Amino acid sequence: MKKAIVIGATSGIGRGVAKLLATNDYRVGITGRREQLLLELKAENPDAFVVQVFDLKNVNDIPQHLDALTQKLGGLDLLLINSGTGHRNPTLDFSIEEPAILTNVHGFTAAADWGFNYFEKQGKGHLAVVSSIAGIRGNRYAPAYGASKAYQMSYMASLRHKADNLKLDIALTDIRPGFVDTAMAQGDGIFWVAPVEKAAGQIVSALQKRRKIVYITKRWRIIAFLMPLIPGWIYKRI
Numbered sequence: 001m002k003k004a005i006v007i008g009a010t011s012g013i014g015r016g017v018a019k020l021l022a023t024n025d026y027r028v029g030i031t032g033r034r035e036q037l038l039l040e041l042k043a044e045n046p047d048a049f050v051v052q053v054f055d056l057k058n059v060n061d062i063p064q065h066l067d068a069l070t071q072k073l074g075g076l077d078l079l080l081i082n083s084g085t086g087h088r089n090p091t092l093d094f095s096i097e098e099p100a101i102l103t104n105v106h107g108f109t110a111a112a113d114w115g116f117n118y119f120e121k122q123g124k125g126h127l128a129v130v131s132s133i134a135g136i137r138g139n140r141y142a143p144a145y146g147a148s149k150a151y152q153m154s155y156m157a158s159l160r161h162k163a164d165n166l167k168l169d170i171a172l173t174d175i176r177p178g179f180v181d182t183a184m185a186q187g188d189g190i191f192w193v194a195p196v197e198k199a200a201g202q203i204v205s206a207l208q209k210r211r212k213i214v215y216i217t218k219r220w221r222i223i224a225f226l227m228p229l230i231p232g233w234i235y236k237r238i
């Protein structure tokens, strides 16, 4: 049986992926801050899930939590960093930007570094992140969120460069959703909103194929291609 950790499995995409991995012969370590939601997921399939409660903003604690969870699982093949946060911030209030930076940049980096080093020592493994289409081009709605997702994309590219250069057998997958029907996808102007089950299915399929970059759902690849090409005089009106 393979072993996976899904960081941020309490709700939404992470919960959907964790459930699907469990039905695909994985033992899954599930994390997040809302312990009750993790315990409810575990109750659905007690043998499949192992719970570890932690806040990704507490970066110094992340290695010990991931060490402990990996020990409880009995090894690790796949680490998926799904946790993320971000809100619209029309007044550029730093108290809104800060949690996105601490979670999506600091916490992500601490977890990704732990995972890469673990897999390097082990000689193989698979590290994946749920970034976002929002990382492709800065936008006025949620500046820190978009910037933090661009950071994750670039960081994954850097880790791929490192793994290739050192000829390491570490798969790296950057998962870039458009809109998925979760608590995070709110507000006017959202479209092509995918159900969580559909998004989770495409994510697990991409992970099984060890894909490098994947758009969720698949048609968001079109938006990803077009977004950088939109001239500034049009983009400023969006």
Ligand SMILES: NC(=O)c1ccc[n+]([C@@H]2O[C@H](COP(=O)([O-])OP(=O)(O)OC[C@H]3O[C@@H](n4cnc5c(N)ncnc54)[C@H](OP(=O)(O)O)[C@@H]3O)[C@@H](O)[C@H]2O)c1
Pocket: 007, 008, 009, 010, 011, 012, 013, 014, 031, 032, 033, 034, 035, 054, 055, 056, 057, 082, 083, 084, 085, 103, 130, 131, 132, 133, 134, 176, 177, 178, 179, 180, 181, 182, 183, 184, 185
């Ligand atoms: N939904 C979309 O349309 C969409 C589009 C593009 C990208 N994404 C990305 O998809 C990922 C999952 O989001 P979602 O849409 O499924 O929303 P969600 O239901 O709100 O899930 C967010 C997850 O992140 C965890 N999380 C947030 N802050 C955390 C922290 N400080 N420490 C530990 N875990 C934390 C949450 O767990 P706790 O609150 O229990 O800690 C939860 O499990 C995010 O990275 C998001 O940026 C979503």
